[in-house]
Amino acid sequence: EPEVTQTPSHQVTQMGQEVILRCVPISNHLYFYWYRQILGQKVEFLVSFYNNEISEKSEIFDDQFSVERPDGSNFTLKIRSTKLEDSAMYFCASSHAGGNQPQHFGDGTRLSIL
Amino acid sequence: ELKVEQNPLFLSMQEGKNYTIYCNYSTTSDRLYWYRQDPGKSLESLFVLLSNGAVKQEGRLMASLDTKARLSTLHITAAVHDLSATYFCAVLLETSGSRLTFGEGTQLTVNP
Numbered sequence: 001e002p003e004v005t006q007t008p009s010h011q012v013t014q015m016g017q018e019v020i021l022r023c024v025p026i027s028n029h030l031y032f033y034w035y036r037q038i039l040g041q042k043v044e045f046l047v048s049f050y051n052n053e054i055s056e057k058s059e060i061f062d063d064q065f066s067v068e069r070p071d072g073s074n075f076t077l078k079i080r081s082t083k084l085e086d087s088a089m090y091f092c093a094s095s096h097a098g099g100n101q102p103q104h105f106g107d108g109t110r111l112s113i114l
Numbered sequence: 115e116l117k118v119e120q121n122p123l124f125l126s127m128q129e130g131k132n133y134t135i136y137c138n139y140s141t142t143s144d145r146l147y148w149y150r151q152d153p154g155k156s157l158e159s160l161f162v163l164l165s166n167g168a169v170k171q172e173g174r175l176m177a178s179l180d181t182k183a184r185l186s187t188l189h190i191t192a193a194v195h196d197l198s199a200t201y202f203c204a205v206l207l208e209t210s211g212s213r214l215t216f217g218e219g220t221q222l223t224v225n226p
Contacts, residue, residue, distance in 0.1 A: 033212070041218075042202070043157070043202065043204075043216040045214060056212065056213050058213070091156065095212070102162050104159065105156045105157040105159075108156055
């Protein structure tokens with residue numbers, strides 16, 4: 001069964017550094033998402049992306065964050081000047097259509113900011 | 115602002131027993147999703163409920179949606195140890211595009 005893949009599985013970075021989290025969505029999916037889950041807390045929406053542009057973003061997704069689809073298969077989340085509170089599990093998800101289809105999640109990237 | 119609340123947050127049950135997890139949400143929606151998460155793992159889609167009165171069943175799990183009451187339930191029948199996981203409900207508002215708003219999760223432990 002097709003799946004969403006994310007790399008790396010674990011990223012350790014010094015505070016203030018930039019990180020790029022990578023995702024390969026399911027190939028025929030059109031909608032892409034990033035969510036994060038701080039340890040022990042619920043999953044929070046960051047951003048959705050469709051037709052090569054952001055379709056929606058949350059209040060968490062400020063100027064520190066950006067997303068890109070650099071080619072036909074990858075979808076990236078960049079975090080500039082990381083802060084301690086950015087430590088979390090970051091999940092990429094994709095769906096074939098909008099709300100009537102489930103969003104399929106990758107295994108996540110655990111980001112640890114030191 | 116949409117609020118999604120699950121209860122209980124922690125559930126410890128014996129194998130063979132039945133139990134129900136509740137998911138309440140604060141704003142009208144007819145799209146609700148249930149996900150399962152094993153420790154350190156991703157979220158696995160369990161059910162997609164798209165209309166009032168929708169009922170879906172898979173194995174020992176059955177999910178239902180009452181949009182008038184803004185309530186979804188996840189019923190567990192004759193629990194087995196393999197069902198131990200955290201279960202999340204997530205609500206989609208039409209007005210919010212495709213943003214899922216998750217509940218806090220219910221951590222289920224099924225004891226042999």
